[in-house]
Amino acid sequence: MAGPPRIEIRSSPHLHEAVSVDMIMRHVVYALLPICVFAVYLFGLSAAALIVTVLGACLLTEHLFNRFAQKPNSLGDFSAVITGLLLALTLPPGFPLWMGATAGVIAIALGKVVFGGLGQNVFNPALVGRAFAQAAFPVAITSWSPALAPGRFDTLLPSTLTPPFMLPAAASAAPGTVVDAVSSATPLTLQKFDHVTTNTVDLFTGMTGGSTGETAALLILLCGAYLALRRMLDWRIPAGMLGSAAALAGVFHLADPAKYPDPLFTLFSGGLMLGAVFMATDVVASPLTPRGVWIYGILIGVLTVLIRLFGGLPEGVMYAILIGNAASPLIAVLTQPRAFGEVKRRKPT
Amino acid sequence: MAFPEAFTRRTFGHGVHAPEHKDLTRERPIRRFAFAPRLTVPLSQHIGKPAVPCVRPGQEVGRGEPIALADGFLSVPIHAPVTGVVEAIRLMPSARGPKTGAIVIKTYAADDQQVLYGAPRTIENLAPAELIQAIQDIGLAGQGGAAFPTHAKLAAAREHHVETLIVNGCECEPYQTTDHRLMLEWVDDLIAGIHFALAASGARRAIIGVEDNKPDAIDVLRRRLAADASIAVTAVRTKYPQGSAELLIKVLLKREVPAGGRSYDVGAVVQNIATLVMLGRLLPPGQGLIERVVTITGEGVKQPGNYLVPFGTPLGFVLEQVGFVGDMSRVILGGPMMGTAVSSLDVPVTKATTAIVVLPVQPATASAPRMYPCIRCGRCVAACPMHLNPSQLGLLAAKREYRAMQERFHLDACFECGSCTYVCPAHIPLVQYLRIAKALNREQAA
Numbered sequence: 033m034a035g036p037p038r039i040e041i042r043s044s045p046h047l048h049e050a051v052s053v054d055m056i057m058r059h060v061v062y063a064l065l066p067i068c069v070f071a072v073y074l075f076g077l078s079a080a081a082l083i084v085t086v087l088g089a090c091l092l093t094e095h096l097f098n099r100f101a102q103k104p105n106s107l108g109d110f111s112a113v114i115t116g117l118l119l120a121l122t123l124p125p126g127f128p129l130w131m132g133a134t135a136g137v138i139a140i141a142l143g144k145v146v147f148g149g150l151g152q153n154v155f156n157p158a159l160v161g162r163a164f165a166q167a168a169f170p171v172a173i174t175s176w177s178p179a180l181a182p183g184r185f186d187t188l189l190p191s192t193l194t195p196p197f198m199l200p201a202a203a204s205a206a207p208g209t210v211v212d213a214v215s216s217a218t219p220l221t222l223q224k225f226d227h228v229t230t231n232t233v234d235l236f237t238g239m240t241g242g243s244t245g246e247t248a249a250l251l252i253l254l255c256g257a258y259l260a261l262r263r264m265l266d267w268r269i270p271a272g273m274l275g276s277a278a279a280l281a282g283v284f285h286l287a288d289p290a291k292y293p294d295p296l297f298t299l300f301s302g303g304l305m306l307g308a309v310f311m312a313t314d315v316v317a318s319p320l321t322p323r324g325v326w327i328y329g330i331l332i333g334v335l336t337v338l339i340r341l342f343g344g345l346p347e348g349v350m351y352a353i354l355i356g357n358a359a360s361p362l363i364a365v366l367t368q369p370r371a372f373g374e375v376k377r378r379k380p381t
Numbered sequence: 382m383a384f385p386e387a388f389t390r391r392t393f394g395h396g397v398h399a400p401e402h403k404d405l406t407r408e409r410p411i412r413r414f415a416f417a418p419r420l421t422v423p424l425s426q427h428i429g430k431p432a433v434p435c436v437r438p439g440q441e442v443g444r445g446e447p448i449a450l451a452d453g454f455l456s457v458p459i460h461a462p463v464t465g466v467v468e469a470i471r472l473m474p475s476a477r478g479p480k481t482g483a484i485v486i487k488t489y490a491a492d493d494q495q496v497l498y499g500a501p502r503t504i505e506n507l508a509p510a511e512l513i514q515a516i517q518d519i520g521l522a523g524q525g526g527a528a529f530p531t532h533a534k535l536a537a538a539r540e541h542h543v544e545t546l547i548v549n550g551c552e553c554e555p556y557q558t559t560d561h562r563l564m565l566e567w568v569d570d571l572i573a574g575i576h577f578a579l580a581a582s583g584a585r586r587a588i589i590g591v592e593d594n595k596p597d598a599i600d601v602l603r604r605r606l607a608a609d610a611s612i613a614v615t616a617v618r619t620k621y622p623q624g625s626a627e628l629l630i631k632v633l634l635k636r637e638v639p640a641g642g643r644s645y646d647v648g649a650v651v652q653n654i655a656t657l658v659m660l661g662r663l664l665p666p667g668q669g670l671i672e673r674v675v676t677i678t679g680e681g682v683k684q685p686g687n688y689l690v691p692f693g694t695p696l697g698f699v700l701e702q703v704g705f706v707g708d709m710s711r712v713i714l715g716g717p718m719m720g721t722a723v724s725s726l727d728v729p730v731t732k733a734t735t736a737i738v739v740l741p742v743q744p745a746t747a748s749a750p751r752m753y754p755c756i757r758c759g760r761c762v763a764a765c766p767m768h769l770n771p772s773q774l775g776l777l778a779a780k781r782e783y784r785a786m787q788e789r790f791h792l793d794a795c796f797e798c799g800s801c802t803y804v805c806p807a808h809i810p811l812v813q814y815l816r817i818a819k820a821l822n823r824e825q826a827a
Contacts, residue, residue: 036697036700036701036705036726037681037700037705037707037708037709037710037712037739038708038709038710039709039710039711039712039722039723039724039726040709040710040711040722040742041711041722041723041724042711042722043722043810043813043816044713044715044717044718044719044720044721044722044797044799044812045717045718045719045799045800045802045803045812046711046713046717046718046720046722046738046740047399047400047555047717047718047803048750048802048803048808049397049399049803049804049806051760051804051806052750052751052753052806052807052808053753053756053806053807054751054753055806056758056806109753149754150753150754150756151753151754151755151756151757151807152754266759315756315757315758315759316756316757318757319759320757320758320759320762320770320772321759321762321770322762322763325759368770368773368790369762369768369769369770370768371640371767371768371769371791371794372627372631372637372640372766372767372768372794373627373637373638373639373640373641373642373767373794374640374791374794
C-alpha cells in the first residue's frame with residue numbers, strides 16, 4: 033500500500049451494539065404477525081380486510097403529515113406499522129372498515145403527530161385511536177362475531193362493508209350473509225352479565241370471540257417471550273401487570289367465587305394479555321426507570337381489574353393503560369435511580 | 382470453572398457486554414517492538430505538571446538516562462527510551478489534539494540498545510519516604526490509562542491509612558490483552574511489585590480482581606500465591622466497565638466510594654496490573670520507565686500482538702511495522718469504549734498508552750447510522766454503571782440545561798465509560814453530550 037491510512041476521527045465509544053430503533057420496531061412487527069395470521073384464521077376475510085385497512089390508514093396519515101410538515105419520511109421506523117396493527121387487533125373483527133380507517137387516522141394524527149412524532153407521544157397511539165372509536169362508535173365496537181364461523185373465508189361479515197358515515201345495518205337486513213356470525217358475546221360479556229364462564233383451555237388457546245387479535249393468550253405470550261428474550265420488550269411491565277391483576281382478581285374470587293371470576297379467567301380473557309405484552313410496553317409511553325416500570329405495570333393491572341369488576345363495561349384494559357400512560361412521566365420522575373455513591377455524599381464532611 | 386462459582390461470581394449492577402475481540406491477541410506472547418529511527422518523547426506523559434527537560438539539542442543520551450526531571454510531587458521524571466542524540470525540544474501533537482512539549486531523539490541505529498542507567502537499591506531497608514522517592518525516580522505513572530503518578534497515589538494511601546491494595550486485573554475494554562499477558566508471563570515482577578506497593582502504601586493486604594474471561598491468568602496467580610497470605614485472587618464476572626476503580630472496589634470490598642470522593646475514603650488504593658509489574662521490574666535495579674507493553678490490534682492491522690514499545694514511538698511507525706489494511710481507518714489510543722481516536726499519526730506511544738486499536742471504517746457518509754429521537758426505551762438506564770439516567774440527561778443537554786444536569790441528575794458522577802452511547806438504539810451520542818455538558822459546567826465554574 034502506498035501511504036499510511038487516512039484516518040477518521042470520532043469520539044468514543046468506537047463500538048456500538050447491533051441494535052437500532054427501526055430494528056426493535058421491526059421485531060415488534062414480526063412478533064405481531066403470527067397474531068394477525070391467527071386472527072385471520074379465527075375470523076376470516078373480515079379480519080384481514082380490517083387489518084389491511086387500519087394499517088393503510090395509519091401509514092397514509094403518517095406519510096401525509098410528513099409531507100405537509102416537510103419532515104423526512106418516517107415510515108421506515110416501523111412505528112406507524114405497529115400502531116396500525118395494534119389498533120386493528122383491538123377492534124372487533126366485523127368492525128366497519130370506514131370506522132377502522134377513521135380510528136387509524138385519529139391514532140396517528142391525535143395520538144402521535146400532534147405530540148411531535150416518534151418518541152414524543154404521551155399515550156399509546158393505537159389506544160388513542162381505539163378510545164376514539166369506543167366513544168364515537170359504541171355499538172359497532174361492541175358487536176362481536178364468533179370465532180371459527182363457517183364461511184368466514186368466503187364472505188365478509190355484513191358490518192364490514194358498511195358505507196362511510198353509516199352505521200352497520202342490522203343482520204337481518206343483509207340477506208345472503210352469514211347471519212349466525214353477528215352478535216355473539218365475548219367471554220368477558222358472558223361472565224359479567226350472564227355469569228357464564230368460558231372454558232379456560234379455549235381462552236388460553238384463543239378459540240373464542242373477542243377483538244380481532246386479543247383472544248390468543250398463549251400465542252401472545254409466546255410472541256412476547258420472543259421479544260423479551262431479544263431484549264426488545266421490558267418483561268417487567270407485563271410481569272407486574274399480569275401479576276397484580278391475577279393477585280387482585282384472586283382476592284375478589286376468594287371473597288365471593290360466585291360473583292367474581294377466578295384469576296386464570298381474568299388473565300386469559302379480553303385484552304389483558306395483548307395489552308400487557310404489546311400495549312403497556314410501548315416504550316415511549318411507559319416509564320424507563322427500573323422501579324418505575326414495576327409500579328407502572330402493577331398500577332395498570334390493578335386498574336384493569338377494578339374497572340372490569342366494578343365498571344359499566346366488561347373490559348377495562350384500554351382505560352387502565354391510558355391512565356398508566358398519563359401517570360408514566362410522574363412515575364419516572366419519582367423513581368429516579370439512586371446514583372452510585374449518592375447517599376454517602378450527604379454525610380457531613 | 383467450578384459450577385457454583387460461576388453463579389456466585391461477583392459483579393456490579395448494570396454495565397454492558399460488548400464483543401471482546403480479544404482472540405486477536407490473547408495468545409500472542411509479549412515481543413519487543415522495533416526501534417523507530419526517531420522518537421518523540423512527550424514531557425507530559427502523566428497527570429500533573431509536565432517534566433522539565435535536562436538535556437539540550439545535540440546532546441547524546443544513553444538508553445535509560447533521565448532526560449527530564451519531575452516538577453514537584455505530582456510529576457515524574459522521563460528517561461531516554463533509546464540511545465541516540467537529542468535533535469530538538471519542541472511542540473508536537475498529542476493524542477487529544479493540543480500540542481505539548483516533547484524531546485525528539487534520533488536513534489543510533491547501530492546501537493544494541495542496552496539499558497545503560499540504573500541505581501540498584503535494596504528495597505527492604507528503605508523508610509517509607511525513601512521508598513516513595515525511589516518510586517518517583519523510576520518515572521512510574523499508572524499504566525491503566527489515566528497515568529496518575531504512582532508514588533503520589535501510594536503516598537496519599539499511606540497518609541489515609543488504607544488497609545487494602547486493590548490490584549486491577551480486569552482489563553474490561555474489548556481488544557486489550559496486555560494485562561492478561563503480563564499476568565501470565567511476568568507474574569514474578571507482578572508479585573514483587575505488589576509487595577513494594579504494600580510497603581509503600583502501608584496497606585496490609587492485596588486483592589487481585591481478575592475478570593473470569595482470563596481463567597489461565599487466575600490459575601497462574603492462584604498457584605503462585607497459594608503460600609502468600611497477604612495477597613488474594615478474586616475472579617469477577619466479565620462485564621464492562623468492571624475495571625473502573627469505583628466499581629472494582631464495590632465488587633471486591635462491597636464499599637461504595639462516595640460521589641466526589643476518592644478510593645482512600647473507603648480504605649482502598651487501586652493499582653493496575655501493568656503498573657505493579659513495572660514497579661516490580663524496575664525498582665530493584667533503579668531503572669527508569671522507558672517502554673511498556675501495548676496491545677496493537679484491531680481488524681485494521683495485519684500482525685496484531687502484544688508488543689514492548691519504547692515511549693515516543695510514533696503511531697505512523699507502529700502501523701508501518703504491523704501492516705495495516707484498508708484505506709480509511711480509525712486509530713484509537715486505548716480501548717474502543719473509552720479510547721481516543723487520534724487526529725495525526727505523528728502522535729507517539731506514551732506511558733498512558735494501553736492499546737492501539739485500528740478499526741477499518743467505511744467513508745463517513747456510508748457508516749453514519751441514522752439518529753432517531755429518544756424513544757425512552759431505558760436501555761441506557763439499564764446500562765449506566767453509575768445508575769444515572771442518561772436518557773433524561775440527554776434530553777436536558779439538548780435543551781442546554783447543563784446546570785440541572787449537574788444539580789438534579791448527578792452529571793458529575795459520569796466517568797464517561799460510554800455504555801449509554803454503546804446501547805442507544807436511537808444512536809444518540811449520549812456520552813458525548815454529557816462530556817460537553819461537564820466541560821461547559823467546569824468552564825463556567827472556573
